[in-house]
Amino acid sequence: MHPSLTLGLLAGGRATRLGGRDKAWTVFDGQPLVARTLAALQARHRFAECLVSANRNFDRYPALGLRAIPDRLPDFPGPLAGIDALLDACSTPWLLTVPIDLLVIPNDLLAGLQAAGEGGAVACDASGLQPLIALWPVARAREVVGAALARGEAAVHRVVATLALHVVRFDNVAFGNLNTPEDFLT
Numbered sequence: 001m002h003p004s005l006t007l008g009l010l011a012g013g014r015a016t017r018l019g020g021r022d023k024a025w026t027v028f029d030g031q032p033l034v035a036r037t038l039a040a041l042q043a044r045h046r047f048a049e050c051l052v053s054a055n056r057n058f059d060r061y062p063a064l065g066l067r068a069i070p071d072r073l074p075d076f077p078g079p080l081a082g083i084d085a086l087l088d089a090c091s092t093p094w095l096l097t098v099p100i101d102l103l104v105i106p107n108d109l110l111a112g113l114q115a116a117g118e119g120g121a122v123a124c125d126a127s128g129l130q131p132l133i134a135l136w137p138v139a140r141a142r143e144v145v146g147a148a149l150a151r152g153e154a155a156v157h158r159v160v161a162t163l164a165l166h167v168v169r170f171d172n173v174a175f176g177n178l179n180t181p182e183d184f185l186t
Helices: 033-042 058-064 079-089 109-114 138-150 156-163
Strands: 002-010 047-053 067-069 094-099 121-125 128-137 166-170
Touching: 002 033, 002 079, 033 047, 033 058, 033 094, 047 079, 058 067, 067 079, 079 094, 079 128, 079 138, 079 156, 094 109, 094 138, 109 121, 109 128, 109 166, 128 138, 128 156, 138 156
Parallel strands: 002 047, 002 094, 047 067, 121 166
Antiparallel strands: 094 128, 121 128
């Protein structure tokens, strides 16, 4: 178990490209995305707590062992608001954020991010920087994320740059994501 690490799944968006369906509960490979992502990460790691940034269907998450955390800001302001809510709810020094719509989650994702050291880390795959896949130093990140949102800033990559998170390269993989109805056709 990682007693100093909380898992924070990002599932709180509007899913406009899916016609507004709750993406977390959209089935891919026989499982809802949130269950699929959680299972992939829990198969390799034990976390002090598992949270999910969600803005609907709160009653469904406890069955998976997840505590649902709604945005603290109204009207689905974007993934930075989800990260803000997860950081606020986090009781450990470290928070690993992973969006629920990844197609591929590398086996060495957490180990790679942790190997970057004490400053926190962000993933970079074959497609480029993936700012939603990050290991956040909670105390420092709370301040920076809160200040960014107070200024009306919504770009996660800018917050990552401000925090100077170490970039960890996963050059041999493209995480991909599932966003449109066509992506779910198998």
